[in-house]
Each structure stands twice: as structure tokens, then as C-alpha cells.
Amino acid sequence: MRGTKPESRNGSEDVVVKRAVCPHDCWDTCSMLVHVKDGRAVRVMGDPDHPVTRGYLCVKTNHYEERVYSPDRVLYPMKRVGPKGAGQFERISWDEALTTIAARFRAIIAEYGAEAILPYSYAGTIGTLQYGSMDRRFFHRVGATRLQRTICSAAGSAAVKSVLGVRMGPDPEDMVHAKLIVVWGVNVISSNPHQWPIIQEARRRGATLVVIDPYRYKAAREADWHVSPRPGTDAALALGIMHVLVREDWLDRDYIERYTTGFDHLARKVAEWPPERAAAVTGIAADDIVRLARLWWESRPAVLRVGYGLQRHTNGGSTVRAICMIPGLTGHWRDRGGGFLLSNSGSYGLNSDALERPDLMPTPAPRTVNMIELGKALTELQDPPIKAIMVYNSNPASVAPNQSRVLAGLSREDLFTVVHEQLFTDTCKWADIVLPATTQFEHTDLMTSYWHLYVQLNEPVIEPLGEAVPNTELFRRLARAMGFTEPCFSDSDEDLIRQALSSGSPYLEGITLERLREERSIKVNRPAAPFAEGGFGTPSGRLEFYSEALAAAGLDPVVEYTPPAESVDGSPELAARYPIALITPAAHHFLNSTFANLPRMMEREGAPTIYLNPVDAEARSIRSGDWVRVFNDRGSVRLQARVGDWSQPGVAISPTIWWSRFMPDGVGINVLTLDQPADMGGGASFHTNLVQVEPAEPPVEPSR
Numbered sequence: 087m088r089g090t091k092p093e094s095r096n097g098s099e100d101v102v103v104k105r106a107v108c109p110h111d112c113w114d115t116c117s118m119l120v121h122v123k124d125g126r127a128v129r130v131m132g133d134p135d136h137p138v139t140r141g142y143l144c145v146k147t148n149h150y151e152e153r154v155y156s157p158d159r160v161l162y163p164m165k166r167v168g169p170k171g172a173g174q175f176e177r178i179s180w181d182e183a184l185t186t187i188a189a190r191f192r193a194i195i196a197e198y199g200a201e202a203i204l205p206y207s208y209a210g211t212i213g214t215l216q217y218g219s220m221d222r223r224f225f226h227r228v229g230a231t232r233l234q235r236t237i238c239s240a241a242g243s244a245a246v247k248s249v250l251g252v253r254m255g256p257d258p259e260d261m262v263h264a265k266l267i268v269v270w271g272v273n274v275i276s277s278n279p280h281q282w283p284i285i286q287e288a289r290r291r292g293a294t295l296v297v298i299d300p301y302r303y304k305a306a307r308e309a310d311w312h313v314s315p316r317p318g319t320d321a322a323l324a325l326g327i328m329h330v331l332v333r334e335d336w337l338d339r340d341y342i343e344r345y346t347t348g349f350d351h352l353a354r355k356v357a358e359w360p361p362e363r364a365a366a367v368t369g370i371a372a373d374d375i376v377r378l379a380r381l382w383w384e385s386r387p388a389v390l391r392v393g394y395g396l397q398r399h400t401n402g403g404s405t406v407r408a409i410c411m412i413p414g415l416t417g418h419w420r421d422r423g424g425g426f427l428l429s430n431s432g433s434y435g436l437n438s439d440a441l442e443r444p445d446l447m448p449t450p451a452p453r454t455v456n457m458i459e460l461g462k463a464l465t466e467l468q469d470p471p472i473k474a475i476m477v478y479n480s481n482p483a484s485v486a487p488n489q490s491r492v493l494a495g496l497s498r499e500d501l502f503t504v505v506h507e508q509l510f511t512d513t514c515k516w517a518d519i520v521l522p523a524t525t526q527f528e529h530t531d532l533m534t535s536y537w538h539l540y541v542q543l544n545e546p547v548i549e550p551l552g553e554a555v556p557n558t559e560l561f562r563r564l565a566r567a568m569g570f571t572e573p574c575f576s577d578s579d580e581d582l583i584r585q586a587l588s589s590g591s592p593y594l595e596g597i598t599l600e601r602l603r604e605e606r607s608i609k610v611n612r613p614a615a616p617f618a619e620g621g622f623g624t625p626s627g628r629l630e631f632y633s634e635a636l637a638a639a640g641l642d643p644v645v646e647y648t649p650p651a652e653s654v655d656g657s658p659e660l661a662a663r664y665p666i667a668l669i670t671p672a673a674h675h676f677l678n679s680t681f682a683n684l685p686r687m688m689e690r691e692g693a694p695t696i697y698l699n700p701v702d703a704e705a706r707s708i709r710s711g712d713w714v715r716v717f718n719d720r721g722s723v724r725l726q727a728r729v730g731d732w733s734q735p736g737v738a739i740s741p742t743i744w745w746s747r748f749m750p751d752g753v754g755i756n757v758l759t760l761d762q763p764a765d766m767g768g769g770a771s772f773h774t775n776l777v778q779v780e781p782a783e784p785p786v787e788p789s790r
């Protein structure tokens with residue numbers, strides 16, 4: 087229990103220090119202190135009292151005021167006055183905006199049916215209310231096409247659910263007790279900066295750090311051991327490790343017997359994966375695979391800290407399934423701080439049905455569109471075609487894969503596009519109507535994390551800028567304009583928070599809005615080692631090495647390695663033309679496309695970059711600092727090369743996501759990326775791409 091008041095004065099008379107919570111789509115969900123002077127946020131700091139934030143923020147949010155007051159802020163409703171995509175807009179009133187949207191929606195529904203309307207949103211904020219509440223109610227009531235929100239974590243989530251039944255793992259604060267931490271496909275320096283001091287503390291107490299990542303980024307360099315697999319081959323690595331565990335009988339037979347099911351199926355499967363076979367697939371020496379298995383078996387507690395990077399491949403579901411099974415064999419779930427952690431999202435138990443009201447949907451339920459296939463949906467879908475898209479919490483013109491196809495869709499003259507945004511993004515350019523959105527400093531939200539275990543309350547610290555409104559208020563207004571009379575469209579943000587907390591989940595026991603107002607941050611009542619004595623959320627109640635549900639869905643009920651769709655093994659002909667595997671992970675100074683318009687962040691990030699291995703660079707006469715053209719059948723971008731030991735030969739890395747307007751040729755990295763759904767959950771495949779690289783002219787105007 088923390089008694090810190092939500093508001094206090096600092097030394098200077100006219101500065102008030104207020105609490106806020108970072109809203110961004112990131113593991114850390116930090117507690118912030120905002121210095122407010124004359125109604126303006128002037129300084130932002132990490133909350134020193136918060137056990138996870140520990141007084142510091144990341145490089146991006148340290149100057150959050152620069153984002154809030156950016157000259158790119160959208161302050162008023164606007165309508166398009168020039169040709170589609172030309173970026174000419176004129177200010178209009180909220181009345182005119184709402185009347186126009188409601189009239190267009192009604193006309194489209196009358197002519198094509200409600201499924202011709204598509205909402206498009208993701209996690210511009212992960213706040214419970216602004217991520218998904220009133221908006222979901224609205225589109226359910228409309229009967230619009232439903233969006234499958236797959237762009238980030240869908241393959242891994244489906245995989246974890248199939249093995250554990252619930253997205254949960256150890257409390258990250260307990261990882262200080264671990265004797266082995268395996269950081270597997272998560273960039274703990276850039277994407278999860280507060281994991282790093284926990285790892286460092288564990289190492290001071292004697293822990294070994296292993297990083298498994300094709301990208302030799304900072305943590306990989308500082309690790310005790312860096313293991314660099316070929317992208318998209320981690321399932322083979324995990325199968326090889328499990329082969330050794332079974333062969334050597336490095337098994338917790340009691341745990342397997344009591345709390346798991348399907349061991350015999352798995353044992354037969356891993357028998358086919360001796361380390362030599364896994365080595366040939368992954369590029370990791372067979373001896374190293376044995377050494378990894380031994381290190382895992384001999385270390386207690388030990389944890390697999392797995393990230394979303396490794397599931398952004400066409401085989402991402404089976405990859406996560408395979409890795410997730412390892413602690414079930416060895417009983418590492420028994421220990422505090424041990425086991426496997428991809429996501430702790432299942433640790434909160436908020437009442438999402440009350441927030442989203444799926445009961446408002448017509449029957450039968452409307453069709454769905456997978457958000458990573460946006461380009462296809464806008465250009466090919468019929469019966470009915472998509473005639474209107476409403477974008478909020480997302481910047482699809484920059485972030486969605488196969489960008490050329492997305493832009494072909496967004497440029498359709500007959501498509502009615504509404505964008506609710508804080509900043510004038512690449513997507514706004516394609517809008518018919520742009521609406522102003524508040525930032526976290528201007529609205530209320532209930533925050534959870536997908537990594538730590540604190541529920542936090544964010545309340546506004548400044549007045550809304552211009553005529554900006556929160557997502558919840560926008561959809562209240564739209565519901566009125568559409569003539570919806572259900573009382574749920576009048577719920578206030580406070581009502582929504584109470585409804586979210588009303589699930590009756592034991593994790594939330596005693597956590598109320600009143601207590602949150604007082605304490606701001608409260609840890610959920612969740613066991614520290616959630617599966618120490620079983621308690622899995624699967625149909626069998628056990629950890630499932632074999633899944634009946636997957637078998638029924640026509641998927642492999644155990645697990646198998648399949649090469650990524652674009653790879654030397656998966657598509658040899660394509661690989662002959664495009665020999666380089668390109669992964670496009672998180673940039674240190676951006677958060678997806680967020681922050682990527684701020685001069686300070688662009689300055690620090692440098693230029694749109696590709697990291698090349700010396701072997702690949704020399705073969706092409708490319709030196710560090712040269713500009714190169716990176717291309718495949720989907721498109722082409724220019725990037726600046728950096729040559730070094732960043733990866734194995736044949737693997738390149740480009741940190742993302744630069745806005746297209748700051749790219750040399752006006753298109754972003756996602757012209758190269760694949761819009762093929764992964765093997766589970768319809769997930770994204772941003773890191774499965776084959777490309778060719780060749781020298782190019784430097785841009786006439788450097789990217790800024």
C-alpha cells in the first residue's frame with residue numbers, strides 16, 4: 087500500500103506535481119509524475135515510489151510534454167477539401183463532423199448493409215477505457231464488420247492459451263531470485279527497459295543471462311551468452327532442447343504426472359529432434375543446444391522471458407507453443423520467479439463483457455476482418471465491400487504490413503475514411519474527416535500492464551487541448567448522432583471504470599475506484615508462482631503438451647517446426663532472388679510509429695537504418711554510412727547501412743517504424759513486409775521477409 091497523494095506541490099509555489107500513467111503499448115506501463123505550471127505540463131518524470139518504475143522513464147516518455155504540445159497535434163475537427171491523399175483540410179465544427187459521419191454511415195448501411203463499415207483500432211493507448219469500451223459498444227450496435235486485432239501478439243497469445251490456458255507467468259519483480267534468465271526474442275533494453283534492472287539485480291545475486299536473438303543488440307552484447315538463431319527457427323531450437331531434456335531424463339516426473347497431459351505425445355515428437363537436426367535448422371551448434379538444456383535443468387529458479395519478436399513470423403504460434411512447454415517438463419513453474427513469461431495480461435480479470443457489450447451485436451454476428459489483411463480487405467472484399475473505415479488508436483498507413491496494398495485501399499475515392507487522432511499521422515492524410523483526440527494527460531483511464539501486476543488509475547493533469555475529446559466521448563457523441571438510445575451510451579468514464587472492476591475476479595478483490603484514487607497503483611491479488619501446483623486454465627485443467635482443441639481445429643495437437651513462409655527452407659526459389667532475411671523490430675526511440683515525428687527522437691534515432699553483416703555488405707560493396715535500396719516483390723525503400731556483427735550472414739535488421747513522410751522515397755518499411763497470417767491466432771508476420779539489398783544514391787534531402 088502506498089499512501090502517496092495523487093497531487094502535491096513541489097518547492098516552487100506555482101508548480102503542481104500530479105500523477106499520471108504512461109498509456110503506451112509497452113510492457114512497462116510506468117507511473118509518471120507531471121509538473122504542471124499555469125495549466126501546462128512542463129516536466130515529466132518517473133515515479134520514484136513505484137516499485138517497478140523506480141523513478142525513471144524511457145528515453146521516449148522523459149519528454150512527454152513534447153508529444154502533448156507537438157505542432158503536429160490535431161486540435162479541431164477537419165474535413166478534406168482537396169483530392170484524396172493530398173492533405174488539404176479545412177476546420178469544421180464538431181456538429182458538422184458528427185452530422186456528416188452519421189449521414190454517411192446511414193446511407194452506407196441503407197445501400198450496402200452495416201458490414202460495409204469497418205472499425206480499425208489498435209493500441210495507441212492500452213488504457214482499459216480508451217483502448218476498447220464505448221467504441222466496441224458503438225460498432226456492435228451498428229452491426230459493423232468486426233476487426234480481429236492481431237497485429238501484435240495474436241499468434242503468441244493463442245499459443246500460450248493452448249498450453250497454459252491463460253496468459254500468465256511469474257511476477258517480473260520475483261525474477262531477481264532467478265539463477266538463470268533466458269531473454270528470448272524480446273528487446274529488453276528498448277522495449278522493456280524496466281526489465282533490465284531486474285536482470286542486473288539477479289546477476290548481482292549470481293544469475294546467468296542468456297539472450298536468444300538473431301539481433302546482437304545491447305543486451306545480447308552484455309549477456310553471459312548470446313545465442314543467435316536464424317529468424318523464425320526457434321521452434322526447432324526448443325524441440326532440440328526438449329529432446330535433450332527427455333533423453334537425459336532431466337525431467338520433473340512428479341510435476342509432469344500431477345499437472346500436465348500429453349507427455350507421451352511430446353516425448354515421441356521430440357525424439358525426432360536430436361540436437362544435430364535442430365542445429366542444421368537454427369544455425370546453432372549442437373553442443374550449444376545440449377549446453378542450453380543442461381543450464382536450464384541445473385538452474386533453479388530459472389525463467390524464460392519470451393517476447394513478441396519471435397512470434398512475428400508465419401510459424402510464430404508453434405514457436406511459442408514449443409518454448410512454453412519447456413518449464414512443464416522440468417517443473418520450473420514450482421519456483422517464485424521461475425517458469426515462462428510472455429504476457430501477464432490474464433492476471434487482472436477485468437469485466438470486458440460489461441465494457442464492450444457484445445450482446446448489442448445483431449445475430450448472426452457480423453463477419454470479421456483480420457487487421458493485418460487491411461490492404462486486401464479494402465481492395466478485394468465483396469458482399470459487401472468496405473465503404474467506410476473509422477480509424478482510432480492506430481496509424482495503419484505506417485504500421486500495417488504490405489503497405490502498397492493498404493495505400494491502394496486508402497486512396498479509393500469511394501471509401502469514406504474517418505480518423506480520430508492526437509497527431510496528424512500518415513493515415514490522417516488519407517482521411518475525409520479528421521477528429522481531434524485527447525492524450526493521456528487530458529483524459530481518464532484505468533491502466534493494467536501485460537508484464538507487471540499493478541492496476542493504476544490515470545486522471546487528467548491538464549485541460550484538453552483545442553477541441554480534443556477522448557475516445558469514450560467521441561463514441562458517446564456518435565451514438566447520439568446515430569440515434570442510439572440504449573442507456574449504456576450515456577455511461578460516464580467513472581461508470582466504465584466501476585464496470586471494468588466489477589467482474590468478481592478474486593484478483594481484483596478489494597480494488598475499487600475509491601482506493602485507486604487514494605493509492606493510484608495497487609497490485610492485483612494473484613499468486614506469485616501461479617502454476618506451482620497446477621491450476622492451468624486449459625480444458626483439461628493441466629498444462630497441455632497435447633491439445634484436443636487444436637486437433638479439433640485441424641492444427642498440430644503437439645507441436646512441429648515449419649520453416650517460415652519466406653526463408654531458405656520455406657521458399658528456396660524466392661530465397662535465390664532475395665537472399666537476405668529482414669527482421670523489422672522495435673526502434674529504441676520510437677514506439678511503433680508513435681514518437682517518430684518528434685525532432686528530438688528522430689535526431690537520436692539517426693536515419694532509417696539497416697544493420698548488415700560484413701559478409702553481406704562486402705559482397706555488395708556496401709560500407710557503413712552508405713545508402714542502400716532494400717527491395718522484394720512487394721516494394722522498395724532506401725535505408726542507411728550500418729555494417730557490423732549484428733547478425734549471422736544472410737540476416738539483416740531494420741528498427742521501425744519511421745513515418746513515410748520522413749522516408750527518402752515517401753514510403754515506409756512496411757512496403758516490404760508480408761501480410762500473411764501466422765499459423766495461430768491470425769497473427770502478424772512482420773519479421774518473415776526475404777529481401778535483396780543493393781547500393782543506392784543517398785537521398786537528395788536527408789530524411790529530415
Ligand SMILES: Nc1nc2c(c(=O)[nH]1)N[C@H]1C(S)=C(S)[C@@H](COP(=O)(O)OP(=O)(O)OC[C@H]3O[C@@H](n4cnc5c(=O)[nH]c(N)nc54)[C@H](O)[C@@H]3O)O[C@H]1N2
Pocket residue numbers: 111112113238270271272273274276277278298299300301303315316317318319320393394395396398399669670671672673674675676677678742743773
Ligand atoms: N522502444 C520501443 N519500445 C517498444 C516498442 C517500440 O516500437 N519501441 N513497441 C512496443 C510494442 S507494441 C510491443 S508489442 C513490444 C514489442 O517488443 P518485443 O517483444 O521486444 O518485439 P520486437 O521488437 O518485435 O522484437 C523483439 C526481439 O525479437 C527479435 N526477433 C525477431 N525475430 C526473432 C526470431 O525469429 N527469434 C528470436 N529469438 N528473436 C527474434 C528481434 O531481433 C528483437 O530483438 O514492445 C513495446 N515497446
Ligand SMILES: Nc1nc2c(c(=O)[nH]1)N[C@H]1C(S)=C(S)[C@@H](COP(=O)(O)OP(=O)(O)OC[C@H]3O[C@@H](n4cnc5c(=O)[nH]c(N)nc54)[C@H](O)[C@@H]3O)O[C@H]1N2
Pocket residue numbers: 111207208209210211216237238478479480481482485486506507508509511523524525557670671672677678679680742743755756759772
Ligand atoms: N514492420 C513492422 N511493423 C510493425 C511492427 C514491427 O515490429 N515491424 N510492430 C507491430 C506492432 S507490435 C504493433 S502493436 C503495431 C502498432 O501499430 P499502432 O497501433 O498503429 O501503433 P502506433 O504506431 O503507436 O500508432 C498508434 C496511434 O494511435 C494514436 N493514439 C494514441 N492514443 C490515442 C487515443 O487515446 N485516441 C486516439 N484516437 N488515438 C490515439 C497515436 O497518436 C498513434 O498515431 O505496429 C505493428 N507494425
Ligand SMILES: [Mo]
Pocket residue numbers: 111237238239
Ligand atoms: Mo505491439
